[in-house]
Amino acid sequence: GAVVSQHPSWVICKSGTSVKIECRSLDFQATTMFWYRQFPKQSLMLMATSNEGSKATYEQGVEKDKFLINHASLTLSTLTVTSAHPEDSSFYICSARDLGGSQYEQYFGPGTRLTVT
Amino acid sequence: RKEVEQDPGPFNVPEGATVAFNCTYSNSASQSFFWYRQDCRKEPKLLMSVYSSGNEDGRFTAQLNRASQYISLLIRDSKLSDSATYLCVVTSGTNAGKSTFGDGTTLTVKP
DSSP: OOOEEEEOSEEEEOTTOOEEEEEEESSSOOSEEEEEEEOTTSOOEEEEEEETTSOOEEOTTOOTTTEEEEEEETTEEEEEEOSOOGGGOEEEEEEEOOTTOOTTOOEEOOOEEEEEO | OOSEEEOOOOEEEETTOOEEEEEEEOOTTEEEEEEEEEOTTSOOEEEEEOOTTOEEETTEEEEEETTTTEEEEEEOSOOGGGOEEEEEEEEESSGGGOEEEOOOEEEEEEO
């Protein structure tokens, strides 16, 4: 099956610093990747849709200047949390769709657990 | 009203029980439907797609009713390993196929 990797799997950073998270599709190409955030005991909330070669589309309420998304190739999207604060601590998960797939199935990365102290 | 609503749960059932989860969606333009399973502190994993004709995979049966905008998942002969949170996911045909997740229903299967 399609495999999506994320790096790092967990990160602890100090308030005010920036953190970059990578999302890679390992065995397929993805023009579209999605970034989600999940707080404890809550469902996944879509933050933005990352499109290869163009600007990301952000969901309402998500600050595009704080959560920078770059999708430079068909297999890599990055999310940078800038000037992180404790309230940004969460589980960040990316997903990708296989260009050759059907029915809009999404394959999820293993997630990155961010803790801001 | 949420775009995708699921049974609030939690469901606590004995091994071998049959359990059914329900999900409703509000966007009539939705095109694809899925059930995902998420274990604690892990990423969601696709359990099965849902079709109008219904589909079955072993002990799992999924059903879609487009007229009622309703999706269901039936688990027969539940196992301890079925304990997880089950997420109903609805994908629109527009906006790059954006997916909306339900809040999930937690299932605990006990010996």
